[in-house]
Ligand SMILES: Cc1cc2nc3c(=O)[nH]c(=O)nc-3n(C[C@H](O)[C@H](O)[C@H](O)COP(=O)(O)O)c2cc1C
């Protein structure tokens with residue numbers, strides 16, 4: 010019989026965690042975290058697309074010793090899964106990103122930190138500790154100096170990689186966020202930019218609008234004669250995600266080279282938000298260190314392909330190159346079997362976003378640990394039952410695809 014003491018009997022699955030978290034978050038936070046862009050169909054398909062695949066288990070293979078560990082950013086990770094960068098974690102729990110970092114450290118799992126965190130990158134790195142790897146997610150600002158400062162701080166703090174988010178030239182449309190007039194509560198701050206704000210404005214910004222209100226101000230600015238396009242006018246208020254996360258001018262030639270020069274040799278440069286073979290090839294040609302296949306958890310272009318469906322073309326493109334960079338994937342991963350399927354389709358590693366936020370909302374650091382433990386146990390169990398003892402042995406021979414009529418085909 011399973012040892013009940015080792016379990017939280019209220020929460021044995023990520024979907025139970027989602028339900029428990031929903032009870033603990035206020036409406037604004039729950040909607041901000043959980044929604045996708047527009048109708049949310051890409052968000053839903055990120056999850057449901059995993060059902061098209063089934064596992065072909067092998068038996069009689071001595072699985073008494075299973076190693077779930079992999080190397081990421083030059084460090085050993087206990088499972089082939091990391092915590093995806095998600096903004097403003099103090100909305101979920103007062104300990105926010107600090108709790109996530111402590112849980113990651115304890116579980117041996119890499120943490121991706123959003124540039125738009127509510128805890129500074131230095132404080133998060135202190136919670137991760139010297140030895141434990143962190144990756145800073147980056148929105149490359151039009152004001153290069155601000156990005157340069159952030160990169161230098163990340164280097165100094167000991168981050169191993171930057172993850173340049175490339176799927177946000179403009180922000181996707183999130184209707185609940187607009188309807189709720191999303192606003193970061195006054196006691197919270199977008200911590201990485203506090204010094205910038207104070208220096209730029211010579212005041213302590215007490216009103217930290219982050220969402221629809223700021224958007225409305227920008228519309229008013231456009232109506233007042235500012236033209237976006239040839240010369241973009243950035244609002245003079247605080248750095249908010251509506252003013253600073255999107256960068257419509259971001260492009261391969263100029264920006265990737267610049268970023269590599271700024272980050273090397275201390276930090277690797279990855280692009281997060283690749284969804285096609287064409288862009289995967291461009292990423293290879295521009296010499297990035299790795300790719301994350303992502304559609305931002307269905308929060309950007311609704312109608313885009315589910316990430317597990319985009320993965321095979323990206324894998325084929327990268328494998329056609331002589332220097333094969335690692336491929337990671339995120340979006341819709343809610344169970345260890347999803348991780349197994351993504352790896353079987355050619356991913357080297359996966360990242361999870363919302364389930365970690367749910368863990369945080371449920372019980373802070375303990376809740377994030379619970380989330381990572383559930384996924385970790387499921388990965389190990391899936392490997393054992395499929396007859397695989399090493400992550401690198403998970404290949405497409407372990408999968409079949411089922412079409413709508415139930416027809417099963419080998420990959
Ligand atoms: C509430 C929330 C905030 C996010 N913030 C960021 C961010 O600041 N930067 C970024 O690159 N991606 C961000 N993402 C996207 C995640 O990094 C990741 O791509 C996505 O959550 C994966 O999908 P999943 O939530 O289904 O696991 C965010 C996602 C959510 C749900």
Ligand SMILES: CC(C)CC(=O)C(=O)O
Nearest residue numbers: 096125180250254305308
């Ligand atoms: C734009 C952000 C700061 C956060 C984000 O990426 C998101 O909410 O999806």
